[in-house]
Amino acid sequence: QLVLTQSPSASASLGASVKLTCTLSSGHTRYAIAWHQKQPEKGPRFLMKVNSDGSHNKGDGVPDRFSGSSSGAERYLTISSLQSEDEADYYCQTWSTDVSWIFGGGTKLTVL
Amino acid sequence: EGQLLESGGALVQPGGSLRLSCAASGFTFGSYAMSWVRQAPGKGLEWVATVSPTGRASYADSVKGRFTISRDNSKNSMSVHMNSLRAEDTAVYYCAKVLEQWLVQGAFDIWGQGTMVTVAS
Numbered sequence: 001q002l003v004l005t006q007s008p009s010a011s012a013s014l015g016a017s018v019k020l021t022c023t024l025s026s027g028h029t030r031y032a033i034a035w036h037q038k039q040p041e042k043g044p045r046f047l048m049k050v051n052s053d054g055s056h057n058k059g060d061g062v063p064d065r066f067s068g069s070s071s072g073a074e075r076y077l078t079i080s081s082l083q084s085e086d087e088a089d090y091y092c093q094t095w096s097t098d099v100s101w102i103f104g105g106g107t108k109l110t111v112l
Numbered sequence: 113e114g115q116l117l118e119s120g121g122a123l124v125q126p127g128g129s130l131r132l133s134c135a136a137s138g139f140t141f142g143s144y145a146m147s148w149v150r151q152a153p154g155k156g157l158e159w160v161a162t163v164s165p166t167g168r169a170s171y172a173d174s175v176k177g178r179f180t181i182s183r184d185n186s187k188n189s190m191s192v193h194m195n196s197l198r199a200e201d202t203a204v205y206y207c208a209k210v211l212e213q214w215l216v217q218g219a220f221d222i223w224g225q226g227t228m229v230t231v232a233s
Contacts, residue, residue: 034211034219036157043206043223044149044157059221060113091157095217099170101147101159 002028002096004104011110017080020107022092029073031094038089038106047090050075079109087111114139114222116207120191121227128197132227134190134207139222142185145210147220148192150203150229160205161192164216175201197231204228 012018056068208220
């Protein structure tokens with residue numbers, strides 16, 4: 001079964017970097033994923049698609065501070081030079097061959 | 113830059129029906145699969161349904177048989193008709209565009225701002 005696992009919470013200081021992790025279930029380690037940012041009272045924002053080889057394609061206007069990478073079953077979102085507006089929920093998403101989409105449980109990022 | 117605008121959210125009684133709409137602009141609507149995703153209060157994102165560029169529909173198990181997704185490429189719009197609504201359908205509903213042309217799989221790269229559906233008596 002295709003499942004995405006995320007830590008429920010993360011925190012880092014203003015100006016620091018943070019690396020969020022999304023883990024693909026066994027047997028699905030070659031899947032690409034997408035990262036989305038969700039702020040309260042706003043629609044989600046597509047940040048990037050991350051492929052199994054670590055290459056990534058960012059959405060329009062996404063700052064260079066946001067980057068993606070991969071290692072095995074894990075897909076990462078790194079945010080550098082953290083700003084207060086980066087405080088949000090971050091969701092990873094993938095899609096399966098049976099035409100369905102899966103979201104991870106989300107990580108709530110707190111900027112200290 | 114593409115934009116999506118949802119409408120139609122409301123308070124509806126259990127067992128009732130509701131139709132949500134999504135108006136698209138800024139991209140070639142007819143070339144892209146479109147989806148509905150919802151977020152219940154305090155919960156994460158949940159995929160609901162997707163319609164291909166040619167109108168083929170796919171549904172999450174939680175809504176199969178109750179929801180019907182459709183699109184009108186001449187009007188750059190998509191909708192979902194929701195029947196037999198339950199309390200657990202209470203959520204903000206977002207429409208979303210699939211990243212790549214003509215593919216029914218892929219990342220969602222444009223999202224709307226959402227419309228609230230509350231199912232309660």
